[in-house]
Amino acid sequence: xxxxxxxxxxxxxxxxxxxxxxxxxxxxxxxxxxxxxxxxxxxxxxxxxxxxxxxxxxxxxxxxxxxxxxxxxxxxxxxxxxxxxxxxxxxxxxxxxxxxxxxxxxxxxxxxxxxxxxxxxxxxxxxxxxxxxxxxxxxxxxxxxxxxxxxxxxxxxxxxxxxxxxxxxxxxxxxxxxxxxxxxxxxxxxxxxxxxxxxxxxxxxxxxxxxxxxxxxxxxxxxxxxxxxxxxxxxxxxxxxxxxxxxxxxxxxxxxxxxxxxxxxxxxxxxxxxxxxxxxxxxxxxxxxxxxxxxxxxxxxxxxxxxxxxxxxxxxxxxxxxxxxxxxxxxxxxxxxxxxxxxxxxxxxxxxxxxxxxxxxxxxxxxxxxxxxxxxxxxxxxxxxxxxxxxxxxxxxxxxxxxxxxx
Numbered sequence: 001x002x003x004x005x006x007x008x009x010x011x012x013x014x015x016x017x018x019x020x021x022x023x024x025x026x027x028x029x030x031x032x033x034x035x036x037x038x039x040x041x042x043x044x045x046x047x048x049x050x051x052x053x054x055x056x057x058x059x060x061x062x063x064x065x066x067x068x069x070x071x072x073x074x075x076x077x078x079x080x081x082x083x084x085x086x087x088x089x090x091x092x093x094x095x096x097x098x099x100x101x102x103x104x105x106x107x108x109x110x111x112x113x114x115x116x117x118x119x120x121x122x123x124x125x126x127x128x129x130x131x132x133x134x135x136x137x138x139x140x141x142x143x144x145x146x147x148x149x150x151x152x153x154x155x156x157x158x159x160x161x162x163x164x165x166x167x168x169x170x171x172x173x174x175x176x177x178x179x180x181x182x183x184x185x186x187x188x189x190x191x192x193x194x195x196x197x198x199x200x201x202x203x204x205x206x207x208x209x210x211x212x213x214x215x216x217x218x219x220x221x222x223x224x225x226x227x228x229x230x231x232x233x234x235x236x237x238x239x240x241x242x243x244x245x246x247x248x249x250x251x252x253x254x255x256x257x258x259x260x261x262x263x264x265x266x267x268x269x270x271x272x273x274x275x276x277x278x279x280x281x282x283x284x285x286x287x288x289x290x291x292x293x294x295x296x297x298x299x300x301x302x303x304x305x306x307x308x309x310x311x312x313x314x315x316x317x318x319x320x321x322x323x324x325x326x327x328x329x330x331x332x333x334x335x336x337x338x339x340x341x342x343x344x345x346x347x348x349x350x351x352x353x354x355x356x357x358x359x360x361x362x363x364x365x366x367x368x369x370x371x372x373x374x375x376x377x378x379x380x381x382x383x384x385x386x387x388x389x390x391x392x393x394x395x396x397x398x399x400x401x402x403x404x405x406x407x
Contacts (some may be wrong), residue, residue: 004029004114005145008105008131009062011050012178013169014120017158018147019057020165022118026145030118032062033108037071037097038183038238045170057167061112065104071183072238075100076277079184081225081335082328083285084308089258090270091277092311093185098127099316102134109142116143123149126263130314137317155190179204183241185254185274196259196269205255207273208347212250216343217352220244220283225332227280241276248275252347263313279349283339286351290359291334300331334358 005022009015009032022028032054034047047064054062075096078084085091105117117135121128123146132144153161155178162169178190188204202209221229227240235243248254254275262268288297303324310321337356343349364373 002027002029003116004031004112005116005118006031006033006105006109006112006114007059007118008101008120009034009050009054009059010120010180011045011053012120013155013158013162014122014148016053016057016167016169017153017161018118018120019054019059020167021147021151021161022145023058025147025151028116028145030059031108031112031114032059033101033105034062034064035097035101035104036064036066036068037100038068038242039181053168057165063108065108067100067104068183068238069236071097071100072236072241076184076241077226077237078325078328079277079311080227080280080284081332082307082324083281083288083304084311085281086308086312087258087260088305089256090260090272090312091184091274091281092308093182093272093274093277094127094180094187095130095312095314096184097180097182098130098314099134102131102138102317105131106135106139106142109139114142116145118145118147120148121146124262124264124266124268126312126314129263130316133314134317183238184277185245185272188271188273189268193269193271200257200271204271205273207245207249207275208252208254210250210252210345210347213345216247216251217340218244218247219338219340220280221338222284222287223336225284225335227284241280244276244279248279248341248343248349249273251343251345253343253349254278255347279341279343282349282351283341284335286354287335287337287339287356288331290354290361291337291356292331293360296331300328303327 003026005028007015007018007022007030011034019030019032022030034050034054036047051062051064079092079096086095109117119128119131121131128146128149132146135142135144159169178188180187186207188200191201192198193200218231220227221232226237228234228237230240230243245254254273256270256272256274259267259269288300292300307321307324307328310316310318310324315321336358337354339351340353341349342352364371
């Protein structure tokens with residue numbers, strides 16, 4: 001009996017080959033879902049071209065969903081508020097887009113009366129976890145298929161397979177970088193970059209090619225933790241991210257070259273371009289330094305790596321992540337203000353100022369000049385009581401650790 005499958009389709013090599021392979025090997029009827037999360041097809045290839053490729057490969061339909069604003073508002077915004085960087089570096093470029101795609105994959109599976117969804121991930125990657133765990137969280141009844149885990153083909157084999165079935169792919173055996181792109185940035189892997197000692201080639205970079213040697217200075221305005229304007233010009237978050245990608249990226253800012261720990265237990269060399277993501281997270285964190293109460297700030301800093309880890313590991317739709325979301329949302333009520341950034345080629349960013357009507361910074365308390373309002377005499381009793389426990393311990397139990405008196 002023919003099985004109807006809804007495939008998360010990117011238009012790339014693996015998902016294009018997956019259409020025909022599932023038809024031939026599993027007798028599947030394939031519907032493709034191409035979710036626009038801000039990827040920017042090259043000028044020579046539109047989404048219509050990508051749809052044509054899906055049909056040429058054998059799909060019965062290819063649905064294109066515009067989820068750019070959804071990606072920005074429901075996924076990038078929470079990541080900014082959580083200052084989310086996996087292992088302190090990676091701002092979750094691919095990880096943030098996967099739950100967006102999963103939402104629409106499940107929605108289209110219902111519309112097309114499909115019994116299964118599919119993805120093009122291999123057994124080595126993180127995305128298989130994100131697609132499958134996310135799908136099971138939203139639709140436990142749907143089967144999840146992973147043809148690339150089963151077919152045993154290398155990327156070169158996949159190129160041959162596409163040629164055999166006359167699938168109009170763009171990848172070649174000589175130029176087989178794997179690039180995943182969305183509004184939040186670009187992830188680049190494969191080829192010579194699989195050697196962690198090799199310097200990444202300049203060819204795959206697009207967002208961070210230096211086209212502007214002059215410094216770029218701009219001000220980001222935040223309202224309750226979310227960026228809303230650049231230099232006073234209010235815009236949608238999706239447009240703000242695109243604008244900042246261009247302006248910051250033109251100075252070369254936003255590249256990451258790192259070895260990260262994948263969920264499946266292997267280390268992987270990854271190269272990213274994410275100028276807006278890195279700039280917005282840095283600016284947001286700086287504004288929190290100004291506005292968050294000390295204990296709240298410290299506790300949030302402890303939870304941020306956990307939030308990033310959960311999203312990286314495919315747990316967007318999980319109770320723990322939702323609980324941390326609630327805490328983060330509460331902390332953002334007073335995170336409103338401006339942060340000034342300066343970008344200089346090649347690839348340097350500095351924060352040069354911050355201001356807010358909600359700031360907990362008090363000049364009178366902080367200054368050492370004549371405007372000082374701090375009551376210094378109050379500190380004597382405070383310090384004495386604060387250290388009383390340690391002083392008592394040292395007198396009664398800490399003799400071995402005390403400095404001997406000089407004779």
